[in-house]
Amino acid sequence: MAELNPSIMVIFGASGDLTHIKIFPALYSLWEDDFFPDNFFIVGFARTKFDDDAFRKTIFDSLNVNCRKKPIDEDEFFNFSKHIFYLTSKYDDDSSYQKLGGFIESKAKEYNMPKNVVYYLSTPPSVYINVIDGINKAKLMSYEYKGDGFSKIVIEKPFGYDYESAKNLNGKILSVFKEEEVYRIDHYLGKETVQNILAFRFSNAIFEPIWSNKYIDHIQISALESLGTGGRAGYFDKAGIIRDMMQNHMMQLLSLVAVEPPPLFDADDLRNEKVKLLKSVRPLSLNDVKKYTVRGQYDRGVIGNKQVLSYKEEEGVPPDTLTETYVALKLFIDNYRWAGVPFYLRSGKRLKMHRTEIAIYFKKMPYSLFAKVGIENIKQNSIIITIQPNEGIAINFGAKTPGFKLNIEPVNMVFNYKSSFKLSPPDAYERLLYDIIIGDQTLFARYDDMLIAWQLITSIIKGWSKLEPPVFPNYEAGSWGPKEADDLINADGRFWNNN
Ligand code: BG6
Numbered sequence: 001m002a003e004l005n006p007s008i009m010v011i012f013g014a015s016g017d018l019t020h021i022k023i024f025p026a027l028y029s030l031w032e033d034d035f036f037p038d039n040f041f042i043v044g045f046a047r048t049k050f051d052d053d054a055f056r057k058t059i060f061d062s063l064n065v066n067c068r069k070k071p072i073d074e075d076e077f078f079n080f081s082k083h084i085f086y087l088t089s090k091y092d093d094d095s096s097y098q099k100l101g102g103f104i105e106s107k108a109k110e111y112n113m114p115k116n117v118v119y120y121l122s123t124p125p126s127v128y129i130n131v132i133d134g135i136n137k138a139k140l141m142s143y144e145y146k147g148d149g150f151s152k153i154v155i156e157k158p159f160g161y162d163y164e165s166a167k168n169l170n171g172k173i174l175s176v177f178k179e180e181e182v183y184r185i186d187h188y189l190g191k192e193t194v195q196n197i198l199a200f201r202f203s204n205a206i207f208e209p210i211w212s213n214k215y216i217d218h219i220q221i222s223a224l225e226s227l228g229t230g231g232r233a234g235y236f237d238k239a240g241i242i243r244d245m246m247q248n249h250m251m252q253l254l255s256l257v258a259v260e261p262p263p264l265f266d267a268d269d270l271r272n273e274k275v276k277l278l279k280s281v282r283p284l285s286l287n288d289v290k291k292y293t294v295r296g297q298y299d300r301g302v303i304g305n306k307q308v309l310s311y312k313e314e315e316g317v318p319p320d321t322l323t324e325t326y327v328a329l330k331l332f333i334d335n336y337r338w339a340g341v342p343f344y345l346r347s348g349k350r351l352k353m354h355r356t357e358i359a360i361y362f363k364k365m366p367y368s369l370f371a372k373v374g375i376e377n378i379k380q381n382s383i384i385i386t387i388q389p390n391e392g393i394a395i396n397f398g399a400k401t402p403g404f405k406l407n408i409e410p411v412n413m414v415f416n417y418k419s420s421f422k423l424s425p426p427d428a429y430e431r432l433l434y435d436i437i438i439g440d441q442t443l444f445a446r447y448d449d450m451l452i453a454w455q456l457i458t459s460i461i462k463g464w465s466k467l468e469p470p471v472f473p474n475y476e477a478g479s480w481g482p483k484e485a486d487d488l489i490n491a492d493g494r495f496w497n498n499n
Helices: 017-032 052-066 074-081 094-110 125-137 163-174 192-202 233-258 267-279 286-292 417-421 428-438 447-466 483-490
Strands: 007-012 040-046 084-088 117-121 151-155 182-184 216-224 293-296 298-303 306-308 326-332 342-348 355-362 382-388 392-400 408-416 475-477
Touching: 007 017, 007 094, 017 040, 017 052, 017 074, 017 428, 040 094, 052 074, 052 084, 084 094, 094 125, 117 125, 125 151, 125 163, 163 447, 182 447, 192 233, 192 382, 192 392, 216 233, 233 267, 233 326, 233 342, 233 355, 233 447, 267 447, 286 293, 286 326, 286 447, 293 447, 293 483, 326 483, 342 483, 408 417
Parallel strands: 007 040, 007 117, 040 084, 117 151, 151 182, 216 342, 298 475
Antiparallel strands: 216 355, 293 326, 298 306, 326 342, 355 382, 382 392, 392 408
């Protein structure tokens, strides 16, 4: 890969957790791998008072905890830190943006570089509008520079709170930036194994022909976490798992596993197909919400031999909260490829294990040749795509056990990322930051796929508000989730992959 363009990355909310835990570790790794030209600068913009050196020190300390290249060499960091600056600023203060404009101008002049600027919104959503207005008023967008450079805006989730608020926020962003300049981050799309879903499907003649309702019985998508809210109760209790995981990461996984092949592998063609796919997901009526959705909230329990608190007992969570920490959904995609194939999705906190996977189950053989010799119930074939941890793909099929007697047992053929490629994949943020700077939007949500996902999720949230309030807690921490989620899938004669 090539060296990146000379650019200035402005990080709004630079004193916060995301900046320290994700953004700088990714930037440092890119720098260490020699992607940065000399004229690449990062400027932090936030309220906390720091000078450049004090800010650089916070970055050094957090890299030593969060960067995959740790321990960080002090001399190397010293060279990296020369690219880092900090402006103590206020989000609603015009003069802060003028100061930022002055910084951009002076760097461009000093280094004789175009005003290529990436504005990264790593702030709480409550100040998004202030920042967009600030950039606009101070005329910090590319067209103000008369073609001298690019400007891009990067926006993190939560992108809105429901369909309406997401639409309004989108309208606001697009009143200042063009869609080609907007990068809506869904970090799942930066994961190697998520990108591999498309490679697996569309580069292998042995899989794509069987990827449809003709051969597939059902698909399960699971994002299970053993962690709780990780000290983010204030945000999480307002969002719930439906907004935190389903609207974005899970819908993206669903669209990648089910999307039609695009005419070209480029940002617009792929995103056009994703939009078509999401439009085909059958919206849930109130009756469907009752039948096809399950909510859960964890009680006390044991995780890794440690007793953990219930959700309601966690710091910052209101004791009478009705926020869900677990959701299971049954969805249908009404198109030619997927008609009749249920997609079961589940995601939750404080579960038995940390695992994200897509499990594709195939139909049974149309006729069981072996039934007459006493072999019944041969297991369905399956393909399990593990996104994390142990990234890889396993194909499960039946094989004759050795010996004179005919017996068939399930066996696994396993591809494991680490042992096959002997490389540790870049972190999702490294890939995404790289793509932002080179201007490749393939791995970013477009306004329309994001809004369609919100439409679907909002109809579920609205449906829930019309139903009896749930009786929480209803699953033990350290379990596989609520019994109702098992009932949802077991009622169809199917089972979650809890192996
Ligand atoms: C984030 C959610 O988007 O994704 C968190 O806000 C969740 O609640 C996290 O824990 C999961 O990401 P990953 O990469 O650890 O699977």
